[in-house]
Amino acid sequence: MDLARPLRTVRPLARWRLSFVLASAAFLVAAAPPAADMPRFAHWIDGTTANEPETQVQTIDSNTFVIRQSVATNFEAPFLYLLFGKDRALLIDTGAGGLKIRPTIDRLIADWQAKHGKRPVHLVVAHSHSHGDHHAGDSEFRDRPDTDVVGLKPEEVAAYFHIARWPDDIARFDLGGRVLDLIPTPGHEPAHMMVYDTRTRLLFSGDMIYPGRLYVPVPKFGEYRASVDRLAAFAAKHPIRALLGAHIEMTSTPQQDYPMQAKTHPSEHPLPLSPSVIGELQQAVAKMEAAPVIDRHTDFIVYPTRPRTAS
Numbered sequence: 001m002d003l004a005r006p007l008r009t010v011r012p013l014a015r016w017r018l019s020f021v022l023a024s025a026a027f028l029v030a031a032a033p034p035a036a037d038m039p040r041f042a043h044w045i046d047g048t049t050a051n052e053p054e055t056q057v058q059t060i061d062s063n064t065f066v067i068r069q070s071v072a073t074n075f076e077a078p079f080l081y082l083l084f085g086k087d088r089a090l091l092i093d094t095g096a097g098g099l100k101i102r103p104t105i106d107r108l109i110a111d112w113q114a115k116h117g118k119r120p121v122h123l124v125v126a127h128s129h130s131h132g133d134h135h136a137g138d139s140e141f142r143d144r145p146d147t148d149v150v151g152l153k154p155e156e157v158a159a160y161f162h163i164a165r166w167p168d169d170i171a172r173f174d175l176g177g178r179v180l181d182l183i184p185t186p187g188h189e190p191a192h193m194m195v196y197d198t199r200t201r202l203l204f205s206g207d208m209i210y211p212g213r214l215y216v217p218v219p220k221f222g223e224y225r226a227s228v229d230r231l232a233a234f235a236a237k238h239p240i241r242a243l244l245g246a247h248i249e250m251t252s253t254p255q256q257d258y259p260m261q262a263k264t265h266p267s268e269h270p271l272p273l274s275p276s277v278i279g280e281l282q283q284a285v286a287k288m289e290a291a292p293v294i295d296r297h298t299d300f301i302v303y304p305t306r307p308r309t310a311s
Contacts, residue, residue, distance in 0.1 A: 038242050038272045039202070047071035047264035054099040057108065062115070063178070064200055065108055066244070066271075073098035075261040076133040078246050079271065081204050083197060084112055085175020088122045092195060092204055093246065094137030102140035126150040126157070128206025128246055129192035154184075154191045167227065170234065183234055187224025188216060194231065201241035209277060210245020211269035213257060213303040221292045221304060225285045232282045240275040254298040273299055 045056045045068060056068045063084040071077035074096035081092040082105060089109060095101040105123075113119055125141050127134050130152035141149050150160045158166040161173055167184030174180075181196040188207050195204040208214065208227065216224045249257050250269035258265060277299055284295050284302055292304035 038270075038274070039244070041066070041271060044068050044248070044268065044271070045070050046266065046268055047077070048266050055101070055104045057104065060200060060202070063112070064197070064202075067101075067104060067108075069095045069099065069101070071263060071265055074133065075263060076247060077265065078133055079244070079248075081195075081244070082108055083175065083178070083180070083195075084121065085178035086119070087176030088124055088174075090173070090175060090180065090195070091123060091125045091141075092206075093127055093134040094125060094141065096133035097136030100140060101137035102144070105141075120146065123147040124150065126160075127152060127191070128194070128204070129189040131189055131207070134206075134246065152191060154186065157191050157193060158184075167230070181234075181238070183231060185227035185231060187220050187227045188214070192227075196234070196238060196240070198238075201239050203235075203240050203243045203275070205243045205245045205273075207246050209243055209273065209281060209300065210247050210249075211271070211273060211299055212245075212247050212249025213301045214281070215303050215305050216292065218292055218304050218306050221285070221288070228278075228282045228285055232278050235275055235278050240278075242272040243275060243277065244272055250299065250301075255296040255301070257301060269299065 039060055041058050045052045047070065052070055052072060054070050054073050056070070058066045060066065065082040067080040067082065069078050069080070076096040078093060078096050080095060080101070083090045091105060109121065109123065113121060123141070123144065123146065125138065125147065127150065135152060138149055141147050148160070150157060154166050157163070161171045161182050163169050163171045163182070163184060167186050171182040172179050173182055178197070178199055181198070183194040183196060185192050185194050185208050192206055192208060194206060194208065197204070248265065248268050248271055251258060252267045252269055280297060281300070281302070284297065288295070294304065295302040
């Protein structure tokens, strides 16, 4: 299919859909926050310094923490997020393995409790999705007191968070004075979900949108596109300050990613993405229709993957 064909040559239904997408994208671009409002982080560990620590923690506010796993421990170098309310804390993902992640999380919880009169806090360990680089540390938390580890299948996620109709319903999860919206977004992986925090106006976007290669299995491309549309509809009704994903695979050079399984990440793209990328992604996947192709953008790459055939 010629992706550059004019809009007037698209079938009527597709033309209406694409027009809606373009209008949504324009709205999201117009609604993007000023750069000064984006979260600011110090330089992340990136494998370029000898003997860098296995994890690095940065603070968004006194109740919101970002943990990065060193690329020296696993080339995925994922980001984890720990959010505190009055009664519960939510840990999004447990890393890619190659290290012990629980000591870092236990230290953060102990420090938070020390600042809040030794307040008890129940830990909920959940996942952006069930790929191995996001749950390798689960076993460290299974015997931790006052802790729930949410399952990895869509039905397990839906049951724990009381999502009646997966993936159409959006659940609300109260940490105690801090209510999160949980948005099912299958496509990249069946149990993928995003977490929106009303307090900080941050969207924790997992592997669906981040500065890198957005892998989409071709047989699931329609499901992925539907999730992008669902996300765009959510974004049109909620103020989003920035998206924080699970990886960085892009360099600071527009459209340029690192080689696969790179062992160092010099000159990384910033972690936060503007909410305008939601409309940009929606427009990109809508144009692909039934013929997904690798599509490079300034801040991300749509990266369809095809099933492996037996040799």
